[in-house]
Amino acid sequence: MKYNYDYASIEKKWQDIWDEKQTFAAKTDYTLPKFYGLVEFPYPSAQGLHVGHPRSYTAIDIVARKKRLQGYNVLYPMGWDAFGLPTENFAIKNHIHPAVVTESNIANFKRQLKSLGFSFDWSREINTTDPSYYKWTQWIFLQLFKQGLAYKKKMSVNWCTSCKCVLANEEVVNGVCERCGSEVVHKEKSQWMLKITEYADKLLDGLDNVDFIERVKTQQRNWIGRSYGTQVKFQTTVGDEFEIYTTRADTLFGVTYMVMSPEHPLIEKWAKKIANIEAVRAYRAEAAKKSDFERTELTKDKTGVCLDGVKAINPVNGEEIPIFISDYVLISYGTGAIMAVPGHDTRDWEFAKKFGLPIIEVVAGGNVEEAAYTDCSEGVLVNSGFLTGKSVEDAKKAIQEWLTERNIGYVKTNFKLRDWVFSRQRYWGEPIPMVYCEKCGYVPLDESELPLVLPNVDTYEPTDNGESPLANMTEWVNTTCPHCGGPATRETDTMPQWAGSSWYYLRYCDPHNDKELASKEALEYWCPVDWYNGGMEHTTLHLLYSRFWHKFLYDIGAVTSPEPYAKRTSHGMILGENGEKMSKSRGNVVNPDEIVKDYGADTMRVYEMFIGDFEKAAPWSQASIKGSKRFLDKVWALSENVIDGEDYRSELEADFHRTIKKVTEDIENLKMNTAIAALMSLLNTIQAKGNITKGEYKTYLILLNPFAPHMTEELWQLNDFGGMLNETKWPEYDESKCVDSAVEIAIQVNGKIKARINVPAEISADDAISTAKENEAVKNEISGKNIIKELYIPKRLVNIVVK
């Protein structure tokens, strides 16, 4: 027990001091250099904190603590994303009001976070369910409405059969509900929508100016899915024309049939002219029955029905070609109809083979009887009238011009991104501040009426008829129209959980402001967030949504930076001991409370940072925690062997400079595992000496402080180093002092290591080589042979090539 320190009382002591002194409160002095570090605020669930949470929180805490020591005014805030279904479901099951559940969950989360010693500025704590907060969430909605970016529309939406609630496209993963994994079906419903598509270009282009890890950018780009193409009008034999969208207008001469989505509106219009309309309707009914899941699973075989009696006319050559319906064409993308070029599109090729349709080669370079030739980098146009002989790129331009001149086509950009379905038929969310009046339609509440407070209801169970529980609150629902004063009803759907989190980082800048969502000065100073770390699962949800809201707020002058986050990184998951995802059902969940109790917060922090590459998933290992504990115990034990001296001893000088450099750089690159390894290494070196000078110990404690803040602060005080450690300065290093005066180099003969020798670091190549040749082992290898080449790689090795 010699080296064990009393972590429990030490950690409690410093947490109390930090609380009392408001040590980590961000200063409102806008002249100082600033650093805004952010982690995703948690959803305060009943299960409490998971060991996954602290991985992200600790990493940015380390960055924040280091930045403070480097003289920055640091904002590192925390709050609660507290609206949402699990709380509501828990409340229903246990007959407790969601607000009460939320309060106790928050209290538990807060206790847990405090026990881990994070340097959050608790004076700026926010809670999305607090009316003084969601007042501004509602305010933003009203601005979106006023700018025409929020609209109500009856449409087919994703409906989670278990949550009994609509879902945004982003919330449907592999055809099932992102949250509960239940089946998602389509339902016709009138929903509030946000026009995120209006921002598709800005959201894409903005990615070029931010420092996000590449996979985040790629995922967002894929999700938005911009493509440049051409919209082309086709006449038909029945008089109506229709448009298709293509990215390969150059292949227009290769079109041998057309395909419409089964839901295309022209089909019913043509009903009388389609001889086999019953077969067509039967096919459509079949397609409608399939869920998204089935429709994407059954991608193998192409199906379809030819419209009997209607043909399309190819504008470039006047040929009449058949029109099919098939569910491989989506009504939601482009115009819901395509021109089919089986020679140069894999899907069209499969369809043509199955239905025995002609395949025409219009780009030379492949064998279109064997497979579609889709490469457009080098082929040359053939069988294509005036396009013949041109490259694909030139042909595209030429045909676009040709189409535009004759008013039968135009250049068009398309996106995969769809508008954001914004209403939810549940209780525990922000009320949408809109009123429906028979006379005036949907009318926004006046801003002075905000917040529109969520009323207390007797039952908040979801309904099967697709209505929000609020719909039963007639007293609340019935109101007067803000516009004409006549009778009107309130919107009873609530906002999705993503609403409150779409702007929370702005509120931290000025959390108690009751005039604006935050003051201009505060926003100008703190934004954008300098560093935001969070989970990959939010890339096309929260991260995309909040970039959208921010860009909108920027356009209406409510914020001053075009992007909310300057830098985005992402942590890997912490897996269970068995390498599987931690979950209650697998029984491999680790509770951070127990680790804090058994080993202390500092050990927990060091262990989670040492566990492996921050970006990769890492399995938990109960046995390995000991290594981190031992490390801290040894640092503690050093205090028994402190000797006088403010400087680094000469034989340790290079080690210290190197370690300062390594730790400083590694923290900036989230390489916490190697930073800790470097500190362990230095400790081993110091231990071998048997003692440490005061100056050395000070540097060491400061370097370790961001990782193990309680223990280092206690040791600082115990050793009378003066004041508090967190008020000192981060140590500097001198590049020129990072190298030892003597180094060990390897001697290779023909690339194989034969010996190792010590030489002065600044030895010349000639001296190094001649020293190497004097080595006995080397002499044996090279004697009697021709030396072909001699190399010296400074501070590394000598290689002698002989024959």
Next chain:
RNA sequence: GCGGGUGUGGCGGAAUUGGCAGACGCACUAGCCUUAGGAGCUAGCGCUUUAGCGUGCAGGUUCAAGUCCUGUCACCCGCACCA
């Protein structure tokens, strides 16, 4: 199918970007200490043994390859009929 990534001891993982593979830690082995512990200290620890072989596999470039090139296999993640 398309896009991105990964592959290194028994385990987690390092490797200054072409320069001594296995840092640091866990586990393990032996010894020491001790009123015995889930403690501490010392030493060892990739595989075979004079010398070799080793970074998923097979080639290649180079004085030198975990790192670069070609092919191939496996696994993970994202998108998924987006025309």
